[in-house]
Amino acid sequence: MKKTGLSLALAGALLCMLCACGPAAEGPADTTPAETGLLDLLSGLTAEDIGEVSQFGPNEPPDSTTLAAMLNEAAAHPIDHADLTINGSDTDVVWSLDCYIAPKNQGIYSGADALHLQAGLEENVVEIFGGENLPDGRVHLEDAALYQLLRTSCDQEGFINEYYYEKYRDLVDGYYNGRLEEVRDAGYTAWELTEFLGVLGTTKESGKGAVAFRMGAAFVTDPPELAPHVLAGGAYVDSALRVHGLDWQNVYLVTLDEEPVGLSFGEGVIGFIRDHSGEEVHMEDLQAAMNPSSAG
Known part of the structure; x- marks a missing residue:
């Protein structure tokens, strides 16, 4: 009986070790299945997947090729972060951009196909979520280039005579x-x-x-x-x-x-x-x- 108890204890310890080295080591520990789907979409996005890009402000939005490459890079840097707000606080959304994951030149695009990018005053943090036709969830990425793309979207060089x-x-x-x-x-x-x-x-x-x-x-x-x-x-x-x-x-x-x-x-x-x-x-x-x- 003593031998059996020792064997069970050793087996339990071995099982714990195997679990610690298993699937939990893949990807961020706090990423939900829905967020994983959204990250997969972002990491594999191509210019051909983006039908249209739009943003608020006086400037033309980035082209699909540029945006897709930036999203691919940023998707490798998810972070655990609270959602941005629209309640008049320091965590409010200030700059935003939408791109539509749908065929190009279709004229009118549906919000169900929209991928929403948002940024606030916190440097290098971008929040992304999609419409009904895209993966569920909301992810936060830490990426300086993507953040600056949004933050500078309303910058213009004026001219004074x-x-x-x-x-x-x-x-x-x-x-x-x-x-x-x-x-x-x-x-x-x-x-x-x-x-x-x-x-x-x-x-x-x-x-x-x-x-x-x-x-x-x-x-x-x-x-x-x-x-x-x-x-x-x-x-x-x-x-x-x-x-x-x-x-x-x-x-x-x-x-x-x-x-x-x-x-x-x-x-x-x-x-x-x-x-x-x-x-x-x-x-x-x-x-x-x-x-x-x-x-x-």
Whole structure:
């Protein structure tokens, strides 16, 4: 009987050792079967699998080849992480991108085929989950390249014509100083000019005429981390946590023969200038195009 008990004890110890070296050593210990399916999808994704890529903001989304390669690489780095939120906290989603795992050029894509990529303020963490037609679960990946792809998705290089900005600085700065006062209570503390560029003009024999200068500015908060929580309308946050789009529409400083006429909002004045290219433009007609509601 003593021999039998010893044999059973040895067998039990051997069984424990075998279990410790078995399937549990494969992959992350905290990965559920549903998450494993999603990781498998990401690691094997090809450009041909992606029908369309879309993202919020002013820039074109990455191409399918680039995105597929980045997802393949990132899928090798899953981490245990709490879900991102949309409740106004520091763990909120700030930047996002969708790609559709469906045939290309099919026109309309269903959310059931969508793969959602989301990122917040925490560096290098990307959350991914899919629609009904994709594997269940939600995974979090630690990958600097994929994170930066999302975080910089709203970055743009603006252009400022310094000569004309200095010429009309009082009007430009006056407008944005006024806008800052309108939004200061929300937490905005300053603005930075990002664009001042003559985008369209008429040309007379003298070389002068009506010109529309497109204006743009980014607004900043104190602290910068407040920015994602004070957005409104179509505003968005760039990688430096500056807010763009507080005007909700394009703003133009309009001049006639290099003398400022005033500010115009929307695209009405652009259409007017385009229609009168090379023609003599009269002040009253230009002002009516800038402020169509007052025309009559």
